[in-house]
Amino acid sequence: WDMFVLAFIERAFQQSYRKDDFVIGKKLGEGAFGVVYKVSLAKKGSPKEDLVLKKATEYGAVEIWMNERVRRACANSCADFVYGFLERSSKTKGGEYWLIWRFEGEDTLSDFMLSKEFPYNVEAKILGEGQGLEKGLERENRIIQTIIRQLLFALDGLHSTGIVHRDIKPQNVIFSEGSRIFKIIDLGAAADLRVGINYIPKEFLLDPRYTAPEQYIMSTQTPSAPSAPVATALSPVLWQMNLPDRFDIYSVGLIFLQMVFPALRTDNGLIQFNRQLKRCNYDLDTWRSTVEPRAGPDLRKGFELLDLDGGIGWELITSMVRFKARQRTSAKAALAHPYFNSEGMLGLSFMQ
Numbered sequence: 001w002d003m004f005v006l007a008f009i010e011r012a013f014q015q016s017y018r019k020d021d022f023v024i025g026k027k028l029g030e031g032a033f034g035v036v037y038k039v040s041l042a043k044k045g046s047p048k049e050d051l052v053l054k055k056a057t058e059y060g061a062v063e064i065w066m067n068e069r070v071r072r073a074c075a076n077s078c079a080d081f082v083y084g085f086l087e088r089s090s091k092t093k094g095g096e097y098w099l100i101w102r103f104e105g106e107d108t109l110s111d112f113m114l115s116k117e118f119p120y121n122v123e124a125k126i127l128g129e130g131q132g133l134e135k136g137l138e139r140e141n142r143i144i145q146t147i148i149r150q151l152l153f154a155l156d157g158l159h160s161t162g163i164v165h166r167d168i169k170p171q172n173v174i175f176s177e178g179s180r181i182f183k184i185i186d187l188g189a190a191a192d193l194r195v196g197i198n199y200i201p202k203e204f205l206l207d208p209r210y211t212a213p214e215q216y217i218m219s220t221q222t223p224s225a226p227s228a229p230v231a232t233a234l235s236p237v238l239w240q241m242n243l244p245d246r247f248d249i250y251s252v253g254l255i256f257l258q259m260v261f262p263a264l265r266t267d268n269g270l271i272q273f274n275r276q277l278k279r280c281n282y283d284l285d286t287w288r289s290t291v292e293p294r295a296g297p298d299l300r301k302g303f304e305l306l307d308l309d310g311g312i313g314w315e316l317i318t319s320m321v322r323f324k325a326r327q328r329t330s331a332k333a334a335l336a337h338p339y340f341n342s343e344g345m346l347g348l349s350f351m352q
């Protein structure tokens with residue numbers, strides 16, 4: 001109950017807002033369940049700070065819950081949440097939920113990845129310029145390594161809190177110019193398993209390009225959870241039984257593949273890859289053995305990158321993209337993987 005008391009106290013002392021407090025600016029995104037705008041505060045003399053507003057329909061309540069939980073338990077994993085409220089209106093039945101965040105920056109990971117400069121366009125933001133390395137595999141590997149590490153770090157925070165995101169994709173990873181790290185956004189499809197919020201998966205919300213093959217995070221045999229927050233004691237058991245966090249890990253694995261293989265960065269490229277992988281029964285080694293013999297230079301370069309340092313990159317990626325959730329690594333275990341302390345080949349090539 002601590003959590004609820006805390007939430008109540010926090011709410012009582014928090015700055016609160018209403019519709020008229022905001023001046024709506026540029027539209028940043030539009031999904032099936034809401035529209036997102038850049039906004040600022042209307043009141044004269046209020047801070048000039050940029051904010052983000054999402055006007056959401058029925059699922060807004062869940063998204064507010066998730067964001068408040070994240071702010072208390074693992075604030076650095078996600079975009080800074082400011083406030084959420086229900087805006088009643090005569091036009092829309094039941095009203096609209098308004099969610100407000102700090103504006104973290106212009107670019108999502110998707111924006112960076114769609115540029116020809118990727119991954120060098122991210123380098124100065126997270127590592128500093130060049131670091132004396134020439135452009136090439138090792139330097140690219142270090143940048144990609146750093147992005148994946150930040151992504152796993154953020155996910156580990158969510159998972160340790162009991163939240164599965166379920167919509168991990170480059171469009172939902174924002175670069176925070178203030179903190180100079182990648183953060184996760186869009187908890188609209190997330191599930192909080194410790195308290196049974198949004199426990200029944202909304203499959204139709206999920207992006208088929210990045211979803212793990214199991215699709216449902218909980219086996220269909222598990223009894224449907226109560227929707228009120230009474231399942232606290234029960235949920236850790238369910239968590240261990242079903243390993244729902246591994247659903248997000250699969251998506252991270254796909255993002256990792258997209259970073260390494262430029263051909264997978266387009267929608268069509270990714271869809272085609274998913275088809276190939278399915279034909280290989282979701283076995284990456286099998287996929288590799290079918291495509292490598294007739295691989296062009298881009299694909300070959302990707303395998304070369306993953307083969308650096310005795311193939312630890314390939315080892316990590318294959319431990320994320322697996323058919324069985326049970327056999328996938330967790331975010332925490334992945335962070336301890338030797339891929340992340342290999343320092344590229346810097347040390348080795350210096351010694352040689």
Ligand code: ADP
Pocket residue numbers: 028029030031034035036052054079080101102103104105106108171172174185186187188
């Ligand atoms: P949707 O449900 O439309 O996918 P998102 O929460 O993913 O909603 O937001 C849509 C887009 O708005 C994002 O892809 C991103 O470009 C931008 N955006 C969302 N939150 C922020 C934020 N805190 N700072 C900057 N940009 C954001």
Ligand code: MG
Pocket residue numbers: 171172186
């Ligand atoms: Mg989104």
